[in-house]
Amino acid sequence: MRGSIATPGATTVRYGGNTSCIEYRSGGEIIILDAGTGLRALGQSLLKEFKGKPLNLTLLLTHTHWDHIQGLPFFAPIYNPRCRLRILGCEGARTGLVAALTGQMESTYFPVPFAKLPSNIEIEELKDFNFDIGPVLVRAQRANHPGMCVGYRLFSPDGIITFFPDVEPRADGVDQAMVDFLRDADVMIHDSQYDRAEYKKHIGWGHGCVDDSVALALQAGVKQLCLFHHDPDHDDKCVDEFVKHARQLVAKRKSKMKVDAAREGMVIQLGGKIVMKRN
Numbered sequence: 127m128r129g130s131i132a133t134p135g136a137t138t139v140r141y142g143g144n145t146s147c148i149e150y151r152s153g154g155e156i157i158i159l160d161a162g163t164g165l166r167a168l169g170q171s172l173l174k175e176f177k178g179k180p181l182n183l184t185l186l187l188t189h190t191h192w193d194h195i196q197g198l199p200f201f202a203p204i205y206n207p208r209c210r211l212r213i214l215g216c217e218g219a220r221t222g223l224v225a226a227l228t229g230q231m232e233s234t235y236f237p238v239p240f241a242k243l244p245s246n247i248e249i250e251e252l253k254d255f256n257f258d259i260g261p262v263l264v265r266a267q268r269a270n271h272p273g274m275c276v277g278y279r280l281f282s283p284d285g286i287i288t289f290f291p292d293v294e295p296r297a298d299g300v301d302q303a304m305v306d307f308l309r310d311a312d313v314m315i316h317d318s319q320y321d322r323a324e325y326k327k328h329i330g331w332g333h334g335c336v337d338d339s340v341a342l343a344l345q346a347g348v349k350q351l352c353l354f355h356h357d358p359d360h361d362d363k364c365v366d367e368f369v370k371h372a373r374q375l376v377a378k379r380k381s382k383m384k385v386d387a388a389r390e391g392m393v394i395q396l397g398g399k400i401v402m403k404r405n
């Protein structure tokens with residue numbers, strides 16, 4: 127949930143310092159959203175849970191900025207021959223997706239080359255922005271962010287989640303396409319890196335602010351907003367303030383929408399029951 131770079135330390139321990147990584151389960155499918163540094167701990171917990179049984183995973187990448195792919199070389203299941211991993215994402219900004227992902231495992235950066243991995247990995251560039259993963263209907267949409275970047279909408283009988291870890295609101299008023307894409311989500315996980323004043327100093331950087339995320343979520347009628355991509359310079363107290371501010375905005379509009387900030391190990395049960403758990 128952290129943006130830009132991992133930030134371990136005493137001041138970020140409650141929300142966590144790892145970068146973008148979400149696990150979504152529905153209908154027997156395990157879908158991972160982004161491969162930030164949080165992917166390492168997810169890999170450990172999957173191996174522990176499946177204890178040598180075959181693992182069939184899908185990884186959806188929003189884009190290839192470091193904070194969204196750096197966990198991949200440290201994802202233990204890729205060293206397991208019984209793991210099958212399908213990676214889907216848009217092309218890297220200048221090189222293809224395969225080059226972007228295998229490049230970070232070249233010997234300059236990492237000791238194990240991608241070609242030597244014993245697991246079965248398929249990397250596919252998104253050709254179609256509408257596809258299915260088992261019973262889960264997936265839609266992708268371009269995000270306003272430097273380079274090629276998308277967000278996802280996952281729809282299953284369990285509910286709808288949307289995931290835009292890196293996105294800046296478009297300058298020209300209501301973004302109707304975005305409102306429609308987010309419409310009625312049970313959980314909207316959304317870039318809320320800045321407060322209003324900080325955002326004014328970072329226009330064009332490709333990230334959004336809490337006030338705009340709340341406004342967008344209310345327009346789209348979502349049930350729960352999850353603030354995401356916390357700034358590396360924001361400590362836990364600052365994120366607490368963002369949550370407080372967002373809840374005040376929601377209360378002013380007399381809405382029942384829930385707001386939380388994403389935190390490490392947070393579990394959301396679709397269907398309204400929220401369970402919080404520490405890793």
Ligand SMILES: [Zn+2]
Binds near residue numbers: 355
């Ligand atoms: Zn990012």
Ligand SMILES: [Zn+2]
Binds near residue numbers: 189191271292
């Ligand atoms: Zn980015």
